Amino acid sequence: MNVNRILVVEDNFILNFELCEFLRESGHEIRSVYCGQAAFEAINRHEHLLALLTDIDLGPGPDGVDVARYARAFSPHLPVVFISAARDPRHEFNGIDRSEFVAKPFQPQQVADALARVIRLEAA
Incomplete structure (x- = not known):
């Protein structure tokens, strides 16, 4: 099954939970992780991603820009x-x-609107 997921990478547990719940209620399939390394592992599973939503500062280890570069390599x-x-x-x-x-x-x-814009941009 080819499910389109949004990968959410946010190290703040409360914000991660709230964002994911909002996006799920908006009809999106979500995969949630809390650090750059876990994001790399999720990307390595080669699931089809509809989009990436990432905090830039993820604490120790890879940051959000690293995660985006890694995801874009695939x-x-x-x-x-x-x-x-x-x-x-x-x-x-x-x-x-x-x-x-x-x-x-x-x-x-605001995040949902930004996701919609970049998803539409890619589809264009």
Whole structure:
């Protein structure tokens, strides 16, 4: 079965849970992980991903930009949305084109809207 999942990578457990619940209620299939290394392992399973939603600062280990680069190595046009509390995350300067950024704090709908835009962009 080819299920389209959104991979959510967020190290804050409460925010991860809330985002995933909101996205599930919006009709999305979600795979949730809490660190960059776990994201690499999920990507290595070669499941079809509809999009990647990742925090940039994931604590020790790979960050969200590393995760996006890794995922794009398998799927060069994978839609990516970054989230971060950093004032100037500069994700656009790290080779992840056709992605979006949502600053924390945010409303879950802002993330859902950004995901919809990058998914539509890829489909175009």
